[in-house]
Amino acid sequence: MANSKYSSGGTVAAEPGPIDLDWSSTALVIIDMQRDFMEPGGFGETLGNDVSQLASAVEPIAAVLAAARESGMLVVHTREGHLPDLSDAPPAKIERGAPSLRIGDPGPMGRILIRGEDGHDIIPALYPIDGEIVIDKPGKGAFYATELGDLLQKYGIKDLLVCGVTTEVCVNTTVREANDRGYRCVVLADGCASYFPEFHEMGLKMIKAQGGIFGWVSDSAAVLEAMTPETSNKLAAGASR
Numbered sequence: 207m208a209n210s211k212y213s214s215g216g217t218v219a220a221e222p223g224p225i226d227l228d229w230s231s232t233a234l235v236i237i238d239m240q241r242d243f244m245e246p247g248g249f250g251e252t253l254g255n256d257v258s259q260l261a262s263a264v265e266p267i268a269a270v271l272a273a274a275r276e277s278g279m280l281v282v283h284t285r286e287g288h289l290p291d292l293s294d295a296p297p298a299k300i301e302r303g304a305p306s307l308r309i310g311d312p313g314p315m316g317r318i319l320i321r322g323e324d325g326h327d328i329i330p331a332l333y334p335i336d337g338e339i340v341i342d343k344p345g346k347g348a349f350y351a352t353e354l355g356d357l358l359q360k361y362g363i364k365d366l367l368v369c370g371v372t373t374e375v376c377v378n379t380t381v382r383e384a385n386d387r388g389y390r391c392v393v394l395a396d397g398c399a400s401y402f403p404e405f406h407e408m409g410l411k412m413i414k415a416q417g418g419i420f421g422w423v424s425d426s427a428a429v430l431e432a433m434t435p436e437t438s439n440k441l442a443a444g445a446s447r
């Protein structure tokens with residue numbers, strides 16, 4: 207790790223059990239923290255959702271992102287969206303349901319879920335910096351029709367810390383895809399959110415059930431503690447005095 211405050215690896219407290227990670231072969235993957243999902247007037251709201259339900263994920267992600275940046279961990283941001291001519295958007299997706307605006311329609315943050323529009327961009331609090339990977343994906347999973355798999359291989363990544371929105375849709379789909387490709391995924395419970403709190407809970411339970419059928423569930427504090435054991439131990443000692 208580039209910064210000596212950080213360990214080279216650590217044991218992350220998680221369910222169904224602790225997991226040992228080497229940070230040099232771990233990537234932080236932040237799923238779809240876009241204005242289209244997080245803010246009024248975007249794709250999420252057109253589907254009838256209360257976007258304020260997702261706000262709780264921002265601070266935990268920001269804390270882990272800051273540590274990842276400082277320590278030199280590989281950071282990947284994803285964005286769900288489509289080309290302006292909609293050639294990568296299946297009609298079955300565009301025509302689905304009865305939203306107030308459909309994918310590609312003009313909205314207050316530009317065309318809904320279209321690459322290059324304001325709504326498609328990542329929220330300012332988690333905005334990518336130079337050197338971080340941004341994956342544009344047309345689907346719910348971050349591996350489908352993207353360069354993500356090749357990039358993770360190029361950087362020697364074996365394990366993923368996954369967070370973002372929404373828990374049961376794009377986070378869950380990406381973790382399932384990653385698991386099938388041989389990555390061990392640790393999902394940060396407080397760094398994920400859903401428009402439906404019960405789906406958030408169940409989405410996490412599905413991952414860690416049956417001995418961790420397709421991953422582990424942890425949280426931002428446990429990851430930060432494993433990344434900075436000395437600082438965490440001192441804080442704990444101070445707290446117990």
Ligand code: C5J
Pocket residue numbers: 237238243286346371372373375376377
């Ligand atoms: C959805 C996502 N919910 N990022 N996308 O359509 O979870």
